[in-house]
């Protein structure tokens with residue numbers, strides 16, 4: 001059921017001059033505007049299904065770090081739905097991960113490999129990037145998504161927890177980006193997309209390490225984008241507000257216990273405090289955004305962040 005199509009030959013050749021690149025971009029945009037599936041548009045309120053812009057990522061390959069769960073899994077599925085071969089990564093039960101690979105591969109007719117790389121280990125990150133380049137011929141899209149939270153006041157923050165948050169949320173972004181850039185530059189197309197957070201723009205109490213890493217990721221995104229400007233490789237960040245994933249469910253459980261609330265009450269109070277829409281952002285919302293960022297429509301979108309937060313940081 002795997003696609004046999006190889007990455008486009010053009011990617012291995014020298015980069016064309018700017019006017020030709022501009023003409024090609026216009027053509028790619030035109031090609032990408034096709035009649036849409038009604039799947040995402042028939043829903044009255046917020047479409048949570050994966051939208052469709054055609055298989056414009058066919059022959060491309062993506063790594064989504066931390067894609068065995070939550071946002072990363074939603075992003076991986078959205079890329080696969082547009083024809084992109086995948087390297088999944090993250091922790092979890094090995095049988096479940098194998099099943100996930102099969103399910104995504106069958107549903108979207110793409111190749112899906114799995115890297116068990118631990119994002120705290122630079123050598124494993126490099127191997128993951130090289131493995132994708134070797135198996136798929138290129139690595140075109142890198143989504144630095146793996147991330148963890150630790151809740152504690154600064155005074156009480158354990159040093160090991162601080163180091164772990166830094167290592168996974170920030171250092172891994174640098175190691176993976178560094179490993180991916182050379183080949184992306186050679187092919188003249190690349191997307192480095194960092195999943196930051198509203199906490200890249202604003203702070204909350206008891207999340208000092210998380211807030212520090214997410215602000216740093218936005219700075220790293222800008223610096224990387226400047227270095228890569230004009231190469232065909234962009235670097236952007238996506239900043240979600242609350243998304244109902246295992247990472248947030250833990251915070252809801254904690255809140256329910258501390259405030260003697262039911263789970264439903266804790267969810268509502270969590271949303272009401274910060275997110276004016278009072279609705280969770282979904283992994284599908286984020287997947288569709290990353291598909292857009294990977295498209296020719298976003299060729300000039302670099303060094304900045306896209307915020308999906310139901311109005312959180314506008315307050």
Ligand SMILES: NC(=O)c1ccc[n+]([C@@H]2O[C@H](COP(=O)([O-])OP(=O)(O)OC[C@H]3O[C@@H](n4cnc5c(N)ncnc54)[C@H](O)[C@@H]3O)[C@@H](O)[C@H]2O)c1
Nearest residue numbers: 066068069070071090091118119145147197242243245247
């Ligand atoms: N859920 C939210 O509300 C929210 C909001 C803003 C930003 N984010 C960011 O989105 C990203 C994903 O968060 P999520 O909510 O989907 O979390 P999640 O806990 O559901 O998923 C995290 C993923 O990262 C993987 N992971 C954790 N440590 C790892 C390591 N050392 N090596 C490799 N993989 C590792 C896990 O196995 C899992 O696949 C994070 O960067 C998080 O900061 C989440």
